[in-house]
Amino acid sequence: xxxxxxxxxxxxxxxxxxxxxxxxxxxxxxxxxxxxxxxxxxxxxxxxxxxxxxxxxxxxxxxxxxxxxxxxxxxxxxxxxxxxxxxxxxxxxxxxxxxxxxxxxxxxxxxxxxxxxxxxxxxxxxxxxxxxxxxxxxxxxxxxxxxxxxxxxxxxxxxxxxxxxxxxxxxxxxxxxxxxxxxxxxxxxxxxxxxxxxxxxxxxxxxxxxxxxxxxxxxxxxxxxxxxxxxxxxxxxxxxxxxxxxxxxxxxxxxxxxxxxxxxxxxxxxxxxxxxxxxxxxxxxxxxxxxxxxxxxxxxxxxxxxxxxxxxxxxxxxxxx
Amino acid sequence: xxxxxxxxxxxxxxxxxxxxxxxxxxxxxxxxxxxxxxxxxxxxxxxxxxxxxxxxxxxxxxxxxxxxxxxxxxxxxxxxxxxxxxxxxxxxxxxxxxxxxxxxxxxxxxxxxxxxxxxxxxxxxxxxxxxxxxxxxxxxxxxxxxxxxxxxxxxxxxxxxxxxxxxxxxxxxxxxxxxxxxxxxxxxxxxxxxxxxxxxxxxxxxxxxxxxxxxxxxxxxxxxxxxxxxxxxxxxxxxxxxxxxxxxxxxxxxxxxxxxxxxxxxxxxxxxxxxxxxxxxxxxxxxxxxxxxxxx
Numbered sequence: 001x002x003x004x005x006x007x008x009x010x011x012x013x014x015x016x017x018x019x020x021x022x023x024x025x026x027x028x029x030x031x032x033x034x035x036x037x038x039x040x041x042x043x044x045x046x047x048x049x050x051x052x053x054x055x056x057x058x059x060x061x062x063x064x065x066x067x068x069x070x071x072x073x074x075x076x077x078x079x080x081x082x083x084x085x086x087x088x089x090x091x092x093x094x095x096x097x098x099x100x101x102x103x104x105x106x107x108x109x110x111x112x113x114x115x116x117x118x119x120x121x122x123x124x125x126x127x128x129x130x131x132x133x134x135x136x137x138x139x140x141x142x143x144x145x146x147x148x149x150x151x152x153x154x155x156x157x158x159x160x161x162x163x164x165x166x167x168x169x170x171x172x173x174x175x176x177x178x179x180x181x182x183x184x185x186x187x188x189x190x191x192x193x194x195x196x197x198x199x200x201x202x203x204x205x206x207x208x209x210x211x212x213x214x215x216x217x218x219x220x221x222x223x224x225x226x227x228x229x230x231x232x233x234x235x236x237x238x239x240x241x242x243x244x245x246x247x248x249x250x251x252x253x254x255x256x257x258x259x260x261x262x263x264x265x266x267x268x269x270x271x272x273x274x275x276x277x278x279x280x281x282x283x284x285x286x287x288x289x290x291x292x293x294x295x296x297x298x299x300x301x302x303x304x305x306x307x308x309x310x311x312x313x314x315x316x317x318x319x320x321x
Numbered sequence: 322x323x324x325x326x327x328x329x330x331x332x333x334x335x336x337x338x339x340x341x342x343x344x345x346x347x348x349x350x351x352x353x354x355x356x357x358x359x360x361x362x363x364x365x366x367x368x369x370x371x372x373x374x375x376x377x378x379x380x381x382x383x384x385x386x387x388x389x390x391x392x393x394x395x396x397x398x399x400x401x402x403x404x405x406x407x408x409x410x411x412x413x414x415x416x417x418x419x420x421x422x423x424x425x426x427x428x429x430x431x432x433x434x435x436x437x438x439x440x441x442x443x444x445x446x447x448x449x450x451x452x453x454x455x456x457x458x459x460x461x462x463x464x465x466x467x468x469x470x471x472x473x474x475x476x477x478x479x480x481x482x483x484x485x486x487x488x489x490x491x492x493x494x495x496x497x498x499x500x501x502x503x504x505x506x507x508x509x510x511x512x513x514x515x516x517x518x519x520x521x522x523x524x525x526x527x528x529x530x531x532x533x534x535x536x537x538x539x540x541x542x543x544x545x546x547x548x549x550x551x552x553x554x555x556x557x558x559x560x561x562x563x564x565x566x567x568x569x570x571x572x573x574x575x576x577x578x579x580x581x582x583x584x585x586x587x588x589x590x591x592x593x594x595x596x597x598x599x600x601x602x603x604x605x606x607x608x609x610x611x612x613x614x615x616x617x
Binding site (some may be wrong): 045159191215256260262265 | 369466524
């Protein structure tokens with residue numbers, strides 16, 4: 001099994017340094033991603049999804065720093081201080097798609113020009129040849145006719161098309177891993193499905209591994225191979241996607257699944273999780289979910305649980321049997 | 322019946338470029354009919370650009386319609402129709418304390434006699450499950466869910482009859498969304514409110530609404546009682562929307578003007594008449610209306 005592991009992060013810790021306090025945004029994160037796999041990371045806002053993904057290539061804001069941990073990518077160690085190596089990896093081997101595509105694109109350059117930059121910086125292709133390459137990627141994300149979209153500026157495109165353009169840019173230099181950070185949360189349902197279909201196609205055709213960050217469990221059922229659920233900067237449950245959706249073990253995962261409004265649901269009120277999302281600067285002792293957990297026990301208040309095996313490939317951090 | 326909308330239409334004129342004065346007319350909303358009954362929730366479902374927000378603005382009279390009319394079956398128009406917006410980060414003034422934000426509706430509608438405002442605010446905060454202490458704080462000290470509660474408190478402060486909610490949970494996390502949806506239902510029962518609840522999220526609409534109106538590119542597609550529409554969708558678009566497989570559906574732009582059915586290019590069953598004529602709304606059964614040629 002070890003041979004086809006693309007990315008392995010172990011004991012990754014990222015801290016944010018404020019004027020008078022330090023916040024542990026990512027805590028002891030262990031993550032494994034196999035080749036050609038789609039992994040979904042789920043959690044509410046402020047639970048460390050984005051921070052942990054930015055940590056993978058040290059794209060962190062200035063106030064944040066990786067304090068501990070090791071990342072192996074394609075069998076090689078990613079050195080966090082080696083800016084030269086990081087620049088070669090970012091965009092070329094690990095690329096990102098962010099939530100708000102319209103804000104991520106430069107409004108002053110046409111979409112095609114912005115994608116061409118990828119070929120010029122990463123693959124050193126002379127600019128004359130690069131245009132054809134751009135047209136090829138535009139076609140592969142279904143922006144057809146590519147010739148027309150090449151010269152469009154971001155404001156002339158809709159949100160979904162901008163997101164396609166961002167994906168085109170991200171896959172331009174044929175990366176091994178695409179990290180998509182809530183790429184569909186500002187899109188409506190049909191556009192969202194189109195983008196998910198596109199990502200799945202690319203996953204098959206280009207052997208692209210995808211890490212998909214979202215706070216919406218409902219869309220990933222037929223999309224992701226594996227799921228990781230995060231709470232307060234920690235992974236609290238991980239495993240096979242279908243297994244977790246069918247048989248969630250952690251009270252937080254269970255509660256999150258019940259919060260979803262469903263068509264079949266005939267109850268008058270939805271289930272909710274009492275209280276607010278954990279405040280990273282003021283975390284409780286023991287299990288970080290304990291203030292909101294309906295099954296809290298004495299041990300939960302004292303000691304943080306370790307990963308426990310539920311079934312093959314399904315792990316959870318909870319004391320409950 | 323609280324509110325009736327008849328043949329409502331709204332056009333926008335947009336100039337092609339900054340330098341030209343040629344204008345194109347975009348029909349943002351066309352031929353909308355519905356009734357809002359007392360104590361019910363009408364869910365308006367549609368994609369980006371389908372005219373949902375235009376409809377909300379017309380109902381609260383932030384815009385004037387070009388065609389048709391809205392009949393309000395009550396007096397005191399502005400007081401009885403209030404609005405909750407999508408983003409509670411931009412709909413609350415960051416310079417004002419919560420106390421002032423919540424007092425403002427009373428001041429605007431001259432309902433503030435200075436004596437019992439405090440007790441009114443206390444009751445109001447209880448209704449939306451916030452503590453009394455929050456009055457002295459500013460909006461930036463609250464989370465998204467708490468801010469949306471404040472925005473809801475402001476909207477119900479002067480006891481309106483109709484609440485127009487424009488994607489009120491779209492910017493919230495799942496667990497918070499569930500809390501806010503429950504709050505809407507609780508308030509409906511306690512205060513006898515009616516909602517026009519706009520969303521692009523089918524699950525949310527199917528949970529909260531009693532009746533639905535589905536829009537596509539500014540045109541009504543299908544409307545009626547929720548159970549009838551969702552259990553027996555008739556329009557090809559509704560069918561696609563309710564299934565999770567969207568196939569090769571591409572969206573056309575509202576500016577591609579032709580006179581026929583807006584869904585024509587994406588429809589499997591389309592024929593010549595779909596291209597030439599806009600379908601009229603037909604009643605298929607009691608409380609179920611569809612705008613489609615193939616059902617004739």
